[in-house]
Amino acid sequence: MSQVNNSRISNIDLAPQGHLAIDWARRHSPLVDGFLRERLNDGALAGRRVAVVVHLEAKTAFLATVLADAGAEVVVAGSNPHSTRDEIAAALVDRGIQVHSTRGSGYEAWEKDLLSIADTGPEFIIDDGAELTIRMASQRPDLFSELRGITEQTTTGVSRLVELAKRDRLPCPALAANDAACKHLFDNKYGTGQSTIQAILNLTNMLMAGKKVGILGYGWVGRGIAAHVRALGGTAFIVEVDPVKGLEAFMDGHQVGDLDMVLPEADFVITATGGRRALSRKDFGGMKRGVILANAGHHDLEIDVEALADEATDFRVVREGIDEYQLAGDHSVLVLASGALVNIAGGLGHPIEIMDLSFAVQGVGCHELARGAVAEGVHVIDPAIDSEIAKAKLAFHGISLEQKQSHQEDTIDDLLGPEG
Numbered sequence: 001m002s003q004v005n006n007s008r009i010s011n012i013d014l015a016p017q018g019h020l021a022i023d024w025a026r027r028h029s030p031l032v033d034g035f036l037r038e039r040l041n042d043g044a045l046a047g048r049r050v051a052v053v054v055h056l057e058a059k060t061a062f063l064a065t066v067l068a069d070a071g072a073e074v075v076v077a078g079s080n081p082h083s084t085r086d087e088i089a090a091a092l093v094d095r096g097i098q099v100h101s102t103r104g105s106g107y108e109a110w111e112k113d114l115l116s117i118a119d120t121g122p123e124f125i126i127d128d129g130a131e132l133t134i135r136m137a138s139q140r141p142d143l144f145s146e147l148r149g150i151t152e153q154t155t156t157g158v159s160r161l162v163e164l165a166k167r168d169r170l171p172c173p174a175l176a177a178n179d180a181a182c183k184h185l186f187d188n189k190y191g192t193g194q195s196t197i198q199a200i201l202n203l204t205n206m207l208m209a210g211k212k213v214g215i216l217g218y219g220w221v222g223r224g225i226a227a228h229v230r231a232l233g234g235t236a237f238i239v240e241v242d243p244v245k246g247l248e249a250f251m252d253g254h255q256v257g258d259l260d261m262v263l264p265e266a267d268f269v270i271t272a273t274g275g276r277r278a279l280s281r282k283d284f285g286g287m288k289r290g291v292i293l294a295n296a297g298h299h300d301l302e303i304d305v306e307a308l309a310d311e312a313t314d315f316r317v318v319r320e321g322i323d324e325y326q327l328a329g330d331h332s333v334l335v336l337a338s339g340a341l342v343n344i345a346g347g348l349g350h351p352i353e354i355m356d357l358s359f360a361v362q363g364v365g366c367h368e369l370a371r372g373a374v375a376e377g378v379h380v381i382d383p384a385i386d387s388e389i390a391k392a393k394l395a396f397h398g399i400s401l402e403q404k405q406s407h408q409e410d411t412i413d414d415l416l417g418p419e420g
């Protein structure tokens with residue numbers, strides 16, 4: 001364990017590897033490196049204390065360095081105990097940024113790290129799953145009441161912030177970065193879809209063509225996963241609780257059914273509901289023998305791994321990132337990445353180009369909060385900013401769009417005649 005500049009990280013000697021990875025992320029992040037940097041030039045973040053609590057890998061680290069370059073006092077922790085990259089944490093510390101995070105720390109140490117971040121008294125939080133916000137609300141109420149703004153990455157975190165606001169426990173303005181078009185339309189769908197399937201295939205070294213894949217939840221994430229399953233020749237079996245989403249999955253050409261229909265058939269089962277225990281104790285016995293389970297939702301608890309362990313007669317790690325639980329009747333269930341988000345804890349996370357969009361939203365969101373441009377409550381970022389981000393991304397790809405002309409507008413004037 002290394003302790004440099006009040007940080008708690010695994011090993012500072014890993015920094016050179018981390019610098020290379022962060023530089024690779026920078027090369028493919030034109031929005032964070034250009035659009036965001038320009039916004040921050042006005043000094044709104046200079047000297048302000050910003051906590052970044054997002055999965056600690058190269059793209060997150062690059063965002064942290066851009067905020068620090070703009071003069072912010074940045075502190076960083078990972079938003080999940082399984083997803084931190086130790087070389088990235090080391091590189092940030094080497095750059096003078098305080099970090100509290102180690103890979104596979106266990107929940108207790110992770111919570112302690114979050115509280116160490118809380119104790120630096122952040123004014124702004126760039127959060128994921130509202131993991132720091134919720135802990136400050138419950139365990140550091142005095143510092144919590146001093147917060148000036150929160151910007152939140154995920155569907156699950158936004159629900160938590162809305163719940164805090166309903167209970168009159170949100171002390172400052174909050175931005176639902178997840179709800180910006182430039183975030184969920186691309187990150188939740190394309191980014192999570194691709195990286196989840198990529199991680200599953202890399203961890204298992206298996207083929208998707210011909211596989212039956214149960215997908216729990218057909219929200220933005222479920223849709224993206226199903227599309228990538230299909231693209232590689234697999235068949236998606238969707239399980240939903242919302243009839244409209246179930247119908248959408250059906251119309252998209254996927255198989256749709258309940259757990260009783262899907263679980264005995266599926267070779268892989270992927271959870272993407274945003275809730276807890278989507279796969280619970282009653283479900284494991286009815287699954288296909290040797291089924292492989294993976295989670296793409298925020299909670300490590302979407303697959304109730306504790307209940308599975310409790311039911312199991314034997315356990316072994318069969319390959320890095322793959323745990324096998326032996327059940328009665330010569331039946332076994334395999335779990336990837338311990339049930340944590342498979343694309344991040346068991347893979348390289350989202351593609352860089354996707355996080356460039358998501359972090360442009362988060363970074364600009366933090367800037368808007370620092371400018372005092374956001375009212376109390378939970379809000380979506382101004383749609384005009386969303387459009388600017390999309391325009392900047394298109395411009396990077398050399399694409400410009402048409403401008404609508406006044407004669408192209410639909411109007412009811414002609415139909416109503418001179419009387420109006």
Ligand SMILES: NC(=O)c1ccc[n+]([C@@H]2O[C@H](COP(=O)([O-])OP(=O)(O)OC[C@H]3O[C@@H](n4cnc5c(N)ncnc54)[C@H](O)[C@@H]3O)[C@@H](O)[C@H]2O)c1
Nearest residue numbers: 154155156217219220221239240241242273274296297298
């Ligand atoms: N892995 C990643 O990198 C990543 C990226 C983005 C979002 N997320 C997380 O993924 C989760 C889903 O996000 P989203 O944007 O798709 O949310 P969403 O709200 O759009 O979709 C969730 C869907 O799950 C359905 N659902 C809820 N409980 C269910 C159950 N028990 N069985 C079947 N279906 C159920 C809901 O009806 C809904 O359609 C969230 O936790 C979010 O934070 C993860």
